[in-house]
Amino acid sequence: MxxxxxxxxxxxxxxxxxxxxxxxxxxxxxxxxxxxxxxxxxxxxxxxxxxxxxxxxxxxxxxxxxxxxxxxxxxxxxxxxxxxxxxxxxxxxxxxxxxxxxxxxxxxxxxxxxxxxxxxxxNPVIFPPFVIEEIELLKKMSIEERFTYWQEELAKCFKCYACRAACPLCYCEKCITDVNQPQWVCVAPHPVGVFEWHINRAMHLAGRCIECGSCTIACPVGIPIALLTIEATRVVKEEFAFTPGIDCNAPSALSTFRVDDKETFIR
Amino acid sequence: MKEFEPKIVAFVCNWCTYAGADLTGTSRIHYAPNVRVVRFPCTGRIDYNLIIKAFERGADGVIVSGCHPNDCHYTSGNFHARRRWIVFRTLLEYIGIDPRRIIFSWVSAAEGAKWADLVNKAVREIRELGPAKEFINMKQWYEFEKALGGFRG
Structure with a gap:
């Protein structure tokens, strides 16, 4: 000190x-x-x-x-x-x-x-033990159990946008949730609005989130929302071999592509 | 009891799949009438929010289809879209929504028969899965908002 x-x-x-x-x-x-x-x-x-x-x-x-x-x-x-x-x-x-x-x-x-x-x-970002526990817990769940888990967690959300304010990478001056014509994200904190907000947040941070956990710390009702962006970052890392936050000249993962990206799910 | 008829929305690109679906019609191939086709300029334009909105408004399944890789009218729209789908699909699965409800495909303008097969197979699979139970709650709230006249999305 x-x-x-x-x-x-x-x-x-x-x-x-x-x-x-x-x-x-x-x-x-x-x-x-x-x-x-x-x-x-x-x-x-x-x-x-x-x-x-x-x-x-x-x-x-x-x-x-x-x-x-x-x-x-x-x-x-x-x-x-x-x-x-x-x-x-x-x-x-x-x-x-x-x-x-x-x-x-x-x-x-x-x-x-x-x-x-x-x-x-x-110096990689090290998750606190409770985050690792939660990730392991979700990994073991079936898809129905995960649905119930997230329904219960997201039901608490009243859309204060503290996660957005605390996130150093959510810096857009006009956020998609503030756009009302067309209104992509419903403003009310009911299941529709909450679901749309969290999916949008995770998609916009996919391949950019450096997993600091500020959003979870900021959340006043204790939703482990960092898990969503951690999952998005995991996919990006696994599929596109891309880690955010280690290269000052790196392009954005979702605005570039490789011709041989995996497409096992496409018919 | 009447059998469950799934509602399926298809987001297709103008240059390949839309023309492919047109070919299915002009070739007089019959396929399931459960699908509602929405035409887009390119798969790169198909925002994941549109897929979410389709489910909230009562779709039981979504088909997303466009040009084969390297065939995009705009050179790389489908490659960008593919990256987005990979992430989006995983996120939905993580949040507990069955990824089998969203069917991704490449259908070219010459593949009228493939389009018919794709739709028939999708209808069969989604009929087995049943109505989109994950979104029942959300659908009610959507109806509620619409009744209030406050929903512009």
């Missing part, structure tokens, strides 16, 4: 970054995001095992962007992958972000493409 403070102090003093996005002490023993702009505020930064939420989401917010690039972000492995994916999707340029990562008890600042990609490749 001391190292992080020193590094943050240094960055702000040299005016190398406009703002540092990091974790600070919140209420009830939880951490919350803090935005550090002055040298006095650097002491607010904390960095421990509680810091899991993906802070890259703030890089897309106009309120943060107005401070001007470069911006420093205190990053977990998932955050680094997110930033690489955002660069691949031309939402950020190399040099816009100073990525602060922890490596062998030291704090490193990654800026260059090679450093980011190397870190992203060497």
């Amino acid at each position: 001391k190292q992080l403070h020193e590094r943050a102090h240094e960055l702000l003093e040299q005016k190398a970054v406009s703002v540092i996005i990091g974790y600070g002490e919140g209420t009830e023993g939880r951490v919350r995001p803090v935005f550090i702009r002055t040298l006095e505020a650097v002491r607010l930064l904390v960095w421990d095992d509680r810091c899991r939420v993906n802070l890259a989401v703030y890089l897309n917010k106009p309120e943060i962007r107005k401070f001007g690039f470069p911006i420093a972000v205190v990053s977990t492995p998932a955050t680094v992958r997110t930033i690489v994916q955002l660069i691949a999707e031309h939402q950020l340029s190399i040099g816009d972000v100073v990525v602060l990562v922890r490596e062998n008890d030291t704090v490193r600042a990654l800026i260059q493409k090679e450093d980011l990609e190397q870190y992203a490749r060497n």
Whole structure:
């Protein structure tokens, strides 16, 4: 933590970054995001095992962007992958972000493409145990059981769109759910609207989701929605040998194709 | 009791399958009348949302068909569509919806007989599966919204 403070102090003093996005002490023993702009505020930064939420989401917010690039972000492995994916999707340029990562008890600042990609490749996103359990559970279920499982889970959804707000890769200024002519996604939180929203969310994140789990953490009613995008990413990985978030120049998985893509299900 | 007659919606591309289905007609080949054909410019245009909407509005099965690989009128529309189908199909299966209800196929403009076979087989299979029970709940809500006049989709 001391190292992080020193590094943050240094960055702000040299005016190398406009703002540092990091974790600070919140209420009830939880951490919350803090935005550090002055040298006095650097002491607010904390960095421990509680810091899991993906802070890259703030890089897309106009309120943060107005401070001007470069911006420093205190990053977990998932955050680094997110930033690489955002660069691949031309939402950020190399040099816009100073990525602060922890490596062998030291704090490193990654800026260059090679450093980011190397870190992203060497540090895969690790799922918490309860997520792995849930994935295994769903794998063992029959299709009817899965249907019941998702009906029960999705019945809780009241469409607050916290999953969308928390997702660093849901950055469209006009989301498909906000389009009302034609209305692709029904707005009400009844089975039709909920089903359409979650399928659309998963399809739009297929091959892009870096599996940070921010959506599940953000969900106020505790739906394990990350499972849907994890499944989508798994398929993309398996069928098209494509892993998001490790290559700054990667094309989008669903807007490219190979002539020999598998088509066992097509008659 | 009257036998269950499935309602099937077919999303087909203008250049191959639509012409193929036309050939089936002009060749006077009989096939099951359960299918409603919707013509699209290309399989690349067939959004997965359209498939979802078809089920919500009471379809029991969907056929999606277009040009064979390398035959696309727009060079690569069917390749892009194929990638999307792979992901979409898996997601539906994950969420608990029987993927056998959606039938993907390539039917060229010369394959009138294949179209007839495809439809007949699809009707047979979906009749066995029965009405789309996964969407019964959603259908009711759709009807409700329509009654309120608030559903524009």
